[in-house]
Amino acid sequence: MYRAKELTVATRGRGFHDITGEVQRAVEESGAQEGLCTIFLHHTSASLLLCENADPDVRKDLESFFSRLVKDxxxxxxxxxxxxxxxxxxxxxxxxxxxxxxxxxxxxxNLGTWQGIYVWEHRTSPHHRRVTVSVVS
Structure with missing residues (x-):
């Protein structure tokens, strides 16, 4: 069985946008009990991240690191x-x-205890990002 759902994520500009709940709903709606979920972002100036979701300082530190590594x-x-x-x-x-x-x-x-799924917007202005969640069982 294959099911796919398209999400639109409205970003506020550079930063992290938690989509864990939307991905979980897409998996639940698929009806799959066992299988594989693939999350795909249809853009070249944003990315997906599987990251710790307990301490927001982790995401702030990642943004600080990338700001130093790749300067605007x-x-x-x-x-x-x-x-x-x-x-x-x-x-x-x-x-x-x-x-x-x-x-x-x-x-x-089947995420780990402290894992969340994020769209990481790399542009400074807001965008609407298209994400496809595919489930195969």
Whole structure:
């Protein structure tokens, strides 16, 4: 059995947007008891992250690290058609991921105790991001 659901995530700009609940609902609605859930983000300037969800400082520290690693407006980059965060957003995406796989067990995404699923927006302005949640059982 294969089921897919498309989500739209409205971001507020750069930062993390928790989609764990929406992914869990998509898995539950699929009716699968065992299988695999794939989450795919259809963009090149945002990414998906499976990250600790208990302490928000983890996500703040990740953002601080990436801000140091890939600076907005860095003169190294020529691609800046949409502003100084344009190419840095693409670099951040390439260094992370746009797809996650999570096992399905007992009718739900079988996440660890402290794991959450996030869309990590790399652009500074708000966007609507398209995410497909596919479940195979």
């Amino acid at each position: 407006g860095d003169p190294l980059f020529r691609h800046d058609a949409e502003g100084p965060d344009d190419m840095p957003a693409h670099v951040r995406t390439v260094l992370t991921q746009n797809s996650l796989s999570v096992p399905v067990k007992g009718g739900e995404a």
